[in-house]
Amino acid sequence: MGDTMESGTVDERLVRMLTPQVIAVLVRRGADFAAAEDAVQDALIEALRCWPDNRPRNPKAWLVTTAWRKFLDAARAETARRRRELTFAAEPGPGYAGESDDTLQLYFLCAHPSLSPPSAVALTLRAVGGLTTRQIAAAYLVGEATMAQRISRAKRTVAGVRLDSPGNVAAVLRTLYLVFNEGYSGDIDLAAESIRLTRQLAAGIDHPEVHGLLALMLLHHARRPARTDDGGRLVPLAEQDRGRWDTDLISEGVEILHRALARDRLGEYQAQAAVAALHADALTAEETDWPQIVGWYDELVRLTDSPIAQLNRAVAVGEADGPRAGLAALADLDPALPRHTAARAYLHERAGDTGQAARLYAEAALLAPNLAERDHLTLQAARLNTGAAPPRLGA
Known part of the structure; x- marks a missing residue:
């Protein structure tokens, strides 16, 4: 949803669906990214004025026509864009809806390898997701001005990139997964948003x-x-209802x-x-097929050589072959890995080393990446120090 759509006088869902498609049409026809988005925003303002009384039969064609006219009006003011104006001056007919892969190409542009991951995420949410700069800033807990600068820099980075070659699917998927892992904050559910965008991508490729x-x-x-209880506390997978x-x-x-x-x-x-x-x-944590999970982690390590995948594999080995085997697998990994200390704590507890596990849980709490994990690990240390029952199988 563009910043101009917050009044609610135009169907928000329709606008969020059409905005990236129209931007992609303009970019494919020669507009640079920033100019295309500006033109589309101008067209949306025009839609706010016209659609309540006279909604077009083909909203996308109307937006393409109006946005292209807005772009050409701006282009005429700049001598450097006169060739582009002459090349692409013909406006689309009333039935024009653009090529089916326009939005797909926009995914590739927003996740271009020249962009940093945070910039790719922000630009994807802005251009493909149709979120406002304010919404993106709130979701990432930064100021709106800071996010606006990030998006502006991203636009400048991709300004000269043409959508005339195969895109980098891996970069797009990485960007979407980064969005998904942010979960929920502010008034935007980023996990749900990333699923929506991935469904859209899956329909096009x-x-x-x-x-x-x-x-x-x-x-x-x-x-x-x-994943959380009624008090908002983290519930581990093995203990979930x-x-x-x-x-x-x-x-x-x-x-x-x-x-x-x-x-x-x-x-x-x-x-x-x-x-x-x-x-x-698995109907219960105890019924989890850990040997098969270890096999899949073996495949994942083979594919990615990811240290995080190796850490998760070590925990799975601890479930399949016993905690001592898991600790032996952990010993080969860098102790500075995220959640390495928490994994050691869990496996030591499973092995009966409650004193060592309590110390490691407390140490892991200090290293936790977020408040929910810190509180959970602190509670685990306290539980062991007071002699409470051990955790169920699973991690």
Whole structure:
């Protein structure tokens, strides 16, 4: 939703759907990214004035025509753009809706390798997601001016990039997964927004890893209602009420994953989704198929050589082969890895070393990346120091 749409006099969902498509049409026809977005914003202002009394039969064609006219008006004021004006002066006919891959190409532009991950995320949410700068800033807990500068820099970076070559699918997926992992803050549910955008991407590109990422998001999102208790405290996977998991999302995610795996082009998101599906398939934590999870982590490590994947594999080994085996696998990894100390604490507790586990939980709490994890780890240390019961199987 563009900044001009907040009055609510134009269908917000329609505008959010059409805005990236219209921007992409203008960029493909020769406008640079910033000029295209400015022209589309001007067209949306015009829509606010005209649509309540006379809504067009084809809103996208109307916006393309109006935005292109706005762009040409601006271009005429700059001598350097006269050639572009002459080349693309013909306006689209009333039935024009643009090529089907316009929005897909915009994904590639917003996730261009020349952009830093934070800039790619912000630009994707602004241009493809249609969120306002204020909404993006609130979601990332930064000032609106700071976010505006970030988006402006991103626009300048991609200003000379043409949408005339194959895009980097891996960069797009990485950007969408970064958005998903931000979860929920402010008035925007970024996890739900990233699922919406990934569904849109999956509809426009036939790539097993796109579907693998969508499956992974759906399977993780299905567990969201059970991740915190009524007091807002973190609930580990093994202790979650599985009756609160969204079975419809799980079924959809598993079905999408099976179709992707049948293509026999395994990628990291498919492997991660397979792990999530095995967790979802277990009726209780004790029934989790840990040996098969270890196998999928082996595939993920082979594909990515990711230290985080190796850490998760070590915890899974601790469940499949016993905590001492898990600690041996952890010993080969860098202790500075995020959550390494928390994993050691958990495995030491499973091995019966409660004193060592309590010390490690307390140390891990100081290293926690967010307040919820810090509070959870502090409670684990306190529980052991008071002699409470050990945790259930799983992590």
